Amino acid sequence: MRPLQLSPETAIELAKKLNVPLEDLMHMPKHILVQKMMQLEASQSEANEEKETE
Numbered sequence: 557m558r559p560l561q562l563s564p565e566t567a568i569e570l571a572k573k574l575n576v577p578l579e580d581l582m583h584m585p586k587h588i589l590v591q592k593m594m595q596l597e598a599s600q601s602e603a604n605e606e607k608e609t610e
Contacts, residue, residue, distance in 0.1 A: 559583055 559582040562570070571578040574592050581589070 557583065557585070560586065560589065 560567070562582070567578060567581060570589075570593075571581045573596060574581065576584070576592075584592075
């Protein structure tokens with residue numbers, strides 16, 4: 557399996573946001589990365605909605 561084709565800056569930022577080691581992120585299958593990004597987006601949307609209702 558090839559490492560993901562990400563720029564170094566993008567890879568570092570994603571690793572921090574997803575709370576995974578950089579090495580694991582680079583060798584993560586694309587479908588799992590997309591799933592984790594969707595979960596991150598959903599949790600951020602919920603947090604934004606909670607802030608708006610307060």
